[in-house]
Amino acid sequence: MDQKPARVRIVDAAYELMLSIGLARTTTKEIAKAAGCSEAALYKYFSGKEELFVTVLAERLPRLIGLLDELTAGEGSVEGNLTDIARHAALFYEQTFPMAASLYAEPQLKRRHEQGVGGVESGPHLPIQQLDTYLRAEQGAGRVRAGVDTYAAASLLLGACAQRAFAYSTLPGGQPPPPLDDFAASLARTLLAGIS
Structure with a gap:
């Protein structure tokens, strides 16, 4: 079974975490863990949690x-x-x-x-x-x-x-x-x- 690309997994994980515990309590470390990647990998795609939030708004809502x-x-x-x-x-x-x-x-x-x-x-x-x-x-x-x-x-x-x-x-x-x-x-x- 093919795994989703890292960027997709990161955005999916950010969406789920932000929805369940809110933006304030969601960290990039938790997002990376939930996405099954390193925090360094997350930063290859996104500058930080704020950019991820905007991406979630645009792509998942x-x-x-x-x-x-x-x-x-x-x-x-x-x-x-x-x-x-x-x-x-x-x-x-x-x-x-x-x-x-x-x-x-x-x-x-x-x-x-x-x-x-x-x-x-x-x-x-x-x-x-x-x-x-x-x-x-x-x-x-x-x-x-x-x-x-x-x-x-x-x-x-x-x-x-x-x-x-x-x-x-x-x-x-x-x-x-x-x-x-x-x-x-x-x-x-x-x-x-x-x-x-």
Whole structure:
């Protein structure tokens, strides 16, 4: 049986560890051990834990940035596109929340992370900017009302998806969130009622 390439094993191990114990408690030493390689081998592929975190976001989580890149104004319905975005964003934030929450609990770790990804085009602002770009294009096509603050609309949609992940991951008793498809459709419909 062929073993996966080292880089794939490293990213898989980082994903599993970051998901189960969080970014703060995950070390490169633990990642290398779980991947069945040396820590030196890990550093052949990645500059450190911060780069690995960004790679996990890009390669192992539901596509959000790629989906937003592919949107074209005038294609499909705005409601259908927003529903699709809400569905993917809710899944993305649901899976990233346990990983990234530790960043905000430890200011030193957050600073190290920000320095570590300084040259990498990443961050929580990117999906908002990309959705804003799409909504402005729809505004230009006449499918979003003139005068609407598209950045605020993008922030509302993605913020609601992030809040869903936060609210239901911290509820005592593990109450499940509303069904994803219902949530996404209702969110898109409600937002569209205000901007179309």
